[in-house]
Amino acid sequence: MTVSASPQQPADPIMAQALKDLEQSLAQALQLAVNHHQCGQIEEAETLYRGILQAQPSHPDANHHLGVLAVQMKQAGAALPYFAAALEAKPEQQQYWLSYIDALIQADETETAQQLLALGRQHGLQGDDMEALAGRLNEGPSSAKQSVASEPEAPQSDKKQTRLKASPSAKSTGKAQPRPQQIDKLGAFYKQRRFIEAEALARALTARFPRHGFCWKVLGAAIMAQGQHEQALLPMQTAAQLWPEDAETHGNLGIVLKAIGRLAEAEASYRRALEIAPAYAEAHNNLGVMCKGQGRLIEAEVHYRRALEIKLDFIEAHSNLGNALKDLGRLAQAEASYRRALEIAPAYVEGHNNLGVLLQEQGRLMEAEASYRQALEINPAYGDGYNNLGNALQVQGRLMEAEASFRRALQISPDDAVSHSSLLFCLSHSEAVGAVPLFVEHCRFGERFEAPLRALWREHGNPRDPERRLQVGFVSGDFRSHAMAFFIEPVLEQLAGHASLSLHAYSNHATQDDVSQRLRGHVRHWHTIAGLSDAALAEKIRADGIDILIDLSGHTDKHRLLSFARKPAPIQVSWMGYPGTTGLSSMDYYLSDRFLLPPGQFDSQFTEKLVYLPANAPFLPMADAPPVNDLPALGRGYVTFGSFNRQNKLSRAVIALWSQLLRAVPTSRMVLGAMPQDGQYDTLTAWFAGEGIERERLDFHPRSNMQDYLALHHQVDVCLDTFPYNGGTTTLHALWMGVPTLTLAGSTVAGRTGAGILGHVGLGALVAQDAAAFVQQGLSLAADNFSTLARLRAGLRERFSQSAPSQPELIATGLERALRTMWQRWCAGLPTESFEVNHASMQNMQNMQNAVQEAGA
Structure with missing residues (x-):
């Protein structure tokens, strides 16, 4: 047998169902490999170890055991890369050392x-085996062939590395110099990505030659490459002090500073590098990344283009330029930049991924999926690619495939909070996942990401005055043209006049638009936090003296739950952005209303305590919304059902139920809006066809501007809701346009949105408790001469305008009362509890506000 030091090409991803079972399969394969190994069946063991590494190249046990095989076959040199990979993946395992x-x-x-x-001892490793190795090294070559590499025992369960250039030139400010062979060896270790060995040698050399800049530079780079950003800072700073005129050292220091959230210092380091070397393309690129992360898109574009003037084939700069152009809305130019990067480097994984993101945002879902799959074909261990592929599949309603893709991303990167949140959002759409398992999955998020941080929670020094002015922070990545912003804006506008609160907005999006500017006018303090690390954001919130911190994202895009997990504020609340628990024990309350979550029925689905407002959220329609038209069925003689929900809510089960109703009303038709721009409706039409519904009865309309979208309601008599993830904004828009929505109530928050909205306007009769009732109610609406439906349509806008969701001042007063109650309980040292803000408590609050205003007058 020959053990090769070069890993084999990883196999392509296996089928979706197999992906779900991959972790278990790997454990079983490892157990079988160990059995073969212990029985002396070397070839069988090697084949299995390599198979595991094809699926998971960084698997620590498989790498270690393959290295042991090589040592046993007298090929110690071939074993080194496997032992290095095992140690980098799991440095706390002493046997690997x-x-x-x-x-x-x-x-x-x-x-x-x-x-x-020596490095191992610095990590705290000790014992007889370590001393035996030290003895062998001290005794010299005569003992060098005594092996302590152990045969494998039964296996136990158990980002990307930063690439920093290490210059081969050896500059020094002192007389003592390392030997050229030592410098060459140090550079070789780094270039070969043998970072642990590079770190060990660099530490030894910096100890002997503390004024040698290159050794400090490589030490910082090697530590940084292992993801230890804080530990890399001092070596990088030392290198910059010793080499003040070395541009690359300042550029590398900028990378470290950015990684630990010290953004102003990072920018200064990049600019210093460019003062020294104006044609330093990498520094221009990195400064562009810095600018883009802070929303300075034009500056970012300038630096990316400068980098490309210097280095025409700079693939990362082409791709990064595409990112900036995308955010600037210049989509055709962005696509050209991505494709140029891929012309230069067809195997550039991030380029395929970024192109896929752009295509997906344009609704070109099939092209996006193809781009993600191309990235994964090149690198089957690319976790971000699986996450983005999962998103594309979910948007198409292919939930089982999406779930498998998210789980594969987590198998590759178990600590990837973005993929974990994507999985939770996906599961919230699945009819195959009940309330209990969905809650359990959310709690796993807390155990994975919050539990390790609880020991770091600190006491809060906020003054415990129950009646003082409160500092209230709202955190979101959607303070811009987004549905969430239109819900929160009426509340912020009302609260801005409440003297008892001082409002802070923490915006986690790098770019701003006219909606952002409007929102800024409603808060006293606006903080742009995109680019801040989770730890840095938590410290900022503490420094700002926030009393109550409100999350508006949940597990949706650009959330900052890992900052909440550090408990930066005494009281933390989740609201609006996500239909369910965060899974965090650090989140104290979840805001809702009694129509959405009837009291006492949903407490077991939350780690938070439930607080009931007059309405879950306000909704103010567009001032120039089209008028309500006459019922279309009166002129056509048949009913037109409709849906404007996004495609990922349209599962096969949803289509099957809608088709039952369409079959029961054979003259009816259906309008489906908000469809992908690429016109790819084959999956939906196939599902309908499988239920006996001809394509001719279906009218598909792509996503459009708001005016056209609202006007499309003029063609619809009754909207049909999705499940288990109901419509929200779409149901509210439909009611305003005079179109009632028939909904099927579910057992989770996502399945209660329709019932909550209809309850506020007195249309509880349109809330079906099962599929049979859904069809029967639809038949009733379509059965008469349409007069009942026509009267309902004519008066629905007025009815809606009188409901609680149309009264932001009522909701704002309820929110203020709720926040004060939470605060008073905290000041008194009382535990959190569920409660409802009722009319009496709000009236008392209003009287107090009036008294304060009169006193001020």
């Missing part, structure tokens, strides 16, 4: 072995 150092000794790399042994 022992095996790696032992193999280095056997490969006659005793100097590196000495350095790695």
Whole structure:
């Protein structure tokens, strides 16, 4: 048997169902490989170990055991990359250190072995085996062939690395110099991505030659490449002090500073690098990334273009330029930039991924899916690609495939909070996932990401005055032209006049639009937090003295739940942005209303306590919305059903239920709006056809501007809701346009949105409790001469305008009363509890506000 040091090409991703079981399969394969190994069946063991590494190249046990095989076959040199991979994946495993150092000794790399042994001791490793290795090294070559690499025991369950250039030139400010061979070896270790060995040698050299800048530079780069950003800072700063005129060192220091959230210092380092070397393309690119992250898109474009003037084939700069152009709305130019990057480097994974994101945002879903799959074909271990592929599949309503893709992303990167949130959002749409398992999945998020942080929670020094003015922060990535912004704006506008509150908005989006500017006018403090690390954001919130921190995102895009998990504010609340629990124990309350979540029925689905407002959220329609027209059925003689929900809510089960109603009313038709721009409706038409509904009865309309979207309601008599994830904004728009919505109530928050909205306007009769009732109610609406439906349509806008969701001042007063109650309980040292803000408490609040205003007058 020959053990090769070069890993084989990973296999293509396997089928979706197999992906779901991959983790279990790998554990079983590892157990079988170990059994073969222990029985001396070397070839069978090697084949299985390699198969595991095809699916998961960084698998620590498989890498270690394959290295052990190589040592046993007297190929210690071939074992080194496997031991290095195992150690980088799991540095807390002492046996990996022992095996790696032992193999280095056997490969006659005793100097590196000495350095790695010293580094291991710095990590706290000790014991007889470590001392035995030290003894062998001290005794010299005669003992070098004694192996301590152990045969594998039964297996146990258990970002991308920053690429920093290390200059081969050796500059120094002192007389003592490392030997040229040592410098060459240090550079070789780094270039070969043997970062642990590079770190060990660099530490030894900086100890002996503390004024040698290059050694400090490589030490910082090697530590940074292992993801230890804080630890890399001091070596990088030392290198910059010793080499004040080395542009690359300042550029590398900028990378470290940006990674730890010290953005102003990072920008200064990049600019210093460019003062020294104006033609330093990498620094222009990195400064562009910095500017884009802060919403300075034009500056970012300038730096990316400058980098490309210097280095025409700079693929990262082409791709990054595409990102900036996309955010500037210049989509055709952005696509050209991505495609130029891929012309230069067809195997550039991030380029395929970024192109896919652009195509998906344009509704070109099939093209986007193809781009993501191309990225994954190149690198099957690309976690971001699986996450984005999952998003594209979910938008198409292919939920099982999407779930498999998200789970594969998490198998590759278990600590990827974005993929975990994507999975939770996907599961919220699945009729196959009940309320209990959905809650359990959310709690797993808390255990994965919050539990390790709880020991770091600190006492809050906020003054416990129950009646003082409160500092209230709202956190969202959607303070711009987005549905959430239109819900929160009426509340902020009302609260701006309440002297008892001082409002802060924390915007986690780098760009702003006219909606952002309007929102800024309603708050006293506006903070742009895009680019801040979770830890840095938590510290900022503490420094701002926030008393109550309100999350408006949940598990949707650009959330900052990992900052909430650090408990930066005494009281933390989730509201509006997500239909369900965050899964965090640090989140104290969840805001709702009694129509959406009837009291006492949904408490078990939340880690938070439920607080009931007069309405869950306000809704103010467009001032220039089209008028309500006459019922279309009166002129046509048949009913037209409709849906304006996004495609990922349209599952096969939803189409099946709608088709029952369409079959029961054979003259009816259906309008489906908000469809993809690329006109890819084949899946939906196939589902309808499978239920006996001809394509001729269906009218598809792509997503359009707001005026055209609202006007399309003029063609619809009754809207049909989706499940288990109901419509929200679409149901509100339909009611305003005079179109009632028939909904099927579910057992989760996402399945209660329709019932909550209809309850506020007195249309509880349109809330079906099961599929049979849904069809029967639809028949009733379509059965008579349409006079009842016509009267309902004519008066629905007025009815809606009198409901609680149309009264933002009522909701704002209820929110203020709720926040004060939460605060008073915290000041008194009382635990959190569920409660409802009733009319009496709001009246007392209003009387107090009137008294304050009169006193001021």
